[in-house]
Amino acid sequence: MTSNDMEYLTIALPKGKLFAPAAKMLAEVGYTAEGLSEDSRKLVIANDELKVRFIIVKTADLPTYVEYGAADIGIIGKDVLLEEDKDVYELLDLKFGLCRMMLAVPEALAQDRLADYAHMRVATKYPKIAERFFRDAGIQVEIIKLNGSIELAPIVGLAEMIVDLVETGRTLKENKLIEVARIHPATARMVANRVSFKMKFDRINKLKEDLKRLVEGVAEK
Amino acid sequence: MNKQFLPRIPYGTRDFLPKEAKQKRVIENSLAVLFSRWGYDEVVTPTFEYLETIDVSSGADFGENLFKFFDNTNSILALRPDMTTPMARVAATRLKETNPPLRLFYLTNVFRHEQAQAGRQCEFYQAGVELLGAPGASADAEIIALAIESMRQAGLKDFQIGLGQVGFINGFTEEVAVSTLERQRIKQCIVNRNLVGLGEILTASGLDRETQNIISEIPLLHGGEEVISKVYKVVKNAVSREALDNLADIHRLLTSYGVGQYVKFDLGLIRDFDYYTGMVFEGYTPGLGFPLLGGGRYDNMLATFGVDSPATGFALGIERIMLALERQGITPSNVSKDLYIAWVEGAQAEAISLAAKYRQDGRTVELALAAQQPAEVETIKLAGQYRDVVYVKDNHAK
Structure with missing residues (x-):
């Protein structure tokens, strides 16, 4: 499952204080799923209509999930990226969680x-x-x-x-x-698996562009 | 020593048990046949080389990732971290005697001391080809087409090739006034698709806005043929344009090979090794978060061994192919054996000659090592490990 399935986009979200703003931001660009909450008992929360899956993982583990392609993309603090030093693509500074x-x-x-x-x-x-x-x-x-x-x-x-x-x-x-x-300084970042980024380029790039517009819109306000 | 000694294997190594070993052998054999059919000859080189050979040629900074040791004259040796350097070394001596081009392939283990990843331990197996002494798009297209054929041959159905050209990026970084250090950092950010870091470096670089915008878009220039024509309109420097022409040529040839549909342009692709000088490519498949194969053109390496000759090639990770097949539920063909030959007391000689006969016919035969009772033979039959069971009794083979 997960990135094995070309149709679905699997998004990893971190437990803890970045979860709520990350989930909210994704929802604003149309990426959400019923029952997506930090204390969900389900390990994988899917939205079959949008062809998207969410997994909620421990912050320090998130880069590993993305590095191995178990998740296509993730949202995580720069501090964790620097500490874990995994081979993931850092696509966007989401500017929250400073x-x-x-x-x-x-x-x-x-x-x-x-x-x-x-x-x-x-x-x-x-x-x-x-x-x-x-x-x-x-x-x-x-x-x-x-x-x-x-x-x-x-x-x-x-x-x-x-x-x-x-x-x-x-x-x-x-x-x-x-x-x-x-x-x-450290803020939340959008990261992607290096193979997913290429095999699901159009979808990931569009999501990145949508989030970028959102981030820039907030900054201007 | 402890009473109970539990043997361990070193970090980053693995055993291949019969099922995996068999699958590995099947894949390797089919690749060897494929490479031969395309006119490539196998080369075997030493497992270790002098450190200086690896250092001088690779440009890839293997540094602390090498396994190093001393010989009896205290020269430093290193286990080969890839096959490109040994192949270049061999080719440099051969090329003096033979007329180019030279087509070589290898199937072997290489060693890198690094964090073990999916389908890559510190010791891992690679199959690869090098086409030496041939510049130009024809050679590059042959290499890419062969890489695609290798993935097909291994049984993969769904895969993609990302194709880039290091000249495209060099054209920018060489043209704009940036320091060597900045150039290095920009390249590193493009390799890692660290868009955030790239943005920070560019903002601090003092480059004009237009150049900044173009460079920051490089990691996102990805897609079909339309990408090349779109980019061609914006790019003015000669080096980058030449790189784009080269990619267009390669792509046209790949269409003739009938494999154009597998290829996506990815102008941000430069790969980790510094020795590439022209086109570079990687192979991906769903379900595996790492590239299966990678390669490109490296025209300067042979010069370090005294022969100035262009070169292009690729290497593919055997374990990664195996992992991808497993993840995609493509199981290797039936592994059961053809025949089990059991015998009753006194019929061993006959069983032996019967086994020899079947083996001669090319069938897989397992011969019982002791006389067996009918009940035992029945159990073996039921277990289904063999397509057929033959019970040799009193001079009458059943």
């Missing part, structure tokens, strides 16, 4: 220069991004991979610094952390 990947330390540990953070420990959910950032800066650090509650790490002495995704920075403030470097 966050930034950044480096933060407890106020008390703040240094003047980035190089002064050398040899400290960094807690993060994004080890690849963190490693790339410090390597490019020529700084050696020890990276500790965690799966959540990153802010806790400096408080209990597990690490001195954190690399994390923040939206407003409120959590940082609440935990007396200050942002010392911006790594990159």
Whole structure:
């Protein structure tokens, strides 16, 4: 099933906070299905009239589904794309879900220069991004991979610094952390499998154009 | 050692069990026959080469993806990461003696240390052809037509070829005033169809709006013949136009081969390897998220081995073909064996000569290794693994 079937377009959507805006955006360009909701018990939600299928997957897994062609296209945050580093085509910046990947330390540990953070420990959910950032800066650090509650790490002495995704920075403030470097901004992206993009080019390209118009329309308002 | 030793196989390797091994053999044999019919001769090269041979020629940056080791003089060796380099090396020496063109094919395993993917382990099997010493659209069209024929021969029904020309993109990036680094980054974004990244680079590049628009459209120039004529009107630089003419020529020939319907132009296609100099193509099939085959023209590689000669070719992933067939529910033809020969005590000699006779006739025969009771033979019959079961009794073959 899935992309095996040339008639259908399979779209992967991520669980979590990008789900609702992504589903809404697709609905606005006519791509939706009955019962498409994040807590749907069905694993595959199809709209046979429109010949479209939706699958809802864990964010970190989404690039893998698309890379293998289990889904033709997907919507996912740039942060996940950078971290997972999968071979997928990045077709469009959907401009929503704006966050930034950044480096933060407890106020008390703040240094003047980035190089002064050398040899400290960094807690993060994004080890690849963190490693790339410090390597490019020529700084050696020890990276500790965690799966959540990153802010806790400096408080209990597990690490001195954190690399994390923040939206407003409120959590940082609440935990007396200050942002010392911006790594990159991240928004939601439309991605496609490299074979699907070619074999279902007309359909995927039209969807991309429709979404692009929508994104640009919103930006102008 | 532990009492219970569980042998493991290295990361990125696999076993082919009888059913798969048989399917693999069938596919490989049919490809070998096909390539021979088109006048290609098989070449076998060493599994490993000197690292410098691979480094110097490939242009493809295999870097850390190579499996490397030392010989007894501490020279660095590497398992071949593809067959294009060894073939070019062989051809460079052969071409000095033979008149071009030279048509060669191979069927073998190659090694790349990378994340294992669908139908591609670190060790995987490739079939491919190289047509050396022939410039021009005729040679390119022959290669593409043969690639299409290979997919048909392997049993695939639904597939597509994406056809591009690296000259088309080079024409733009060479003409516009961008630094080498920018050019590299633009190309990388086109390879990955990273439209967002491409947009960012172009905005920052300071190129004029019109050029920016054209370059940002390149990854989306995809479709039938109409794409070529449409693009021809907008493109002014000579290199890109030449590339388009070349594609139109190739396509016309492919129509003569009767395979034009499988081909879609894809001007954003440049493939990952830097050694391509002309047309490039990939083969796709539904249900497999990765290309099945890829190839193109690489006119500069042989020069690194001392013979300046044009070259074109393709390679196809055997495991990917197998996976695609499986996904599309195309099962290999019946794998059961023709005949089982059982015998009663005292009839073994006769059974042996009977087996020899049938084998001579070209039938698949499995011979019992011990005398069997009628009930046992009945069970074997019922299991249906063999088309026929022969029970040899008292000098009378049934």
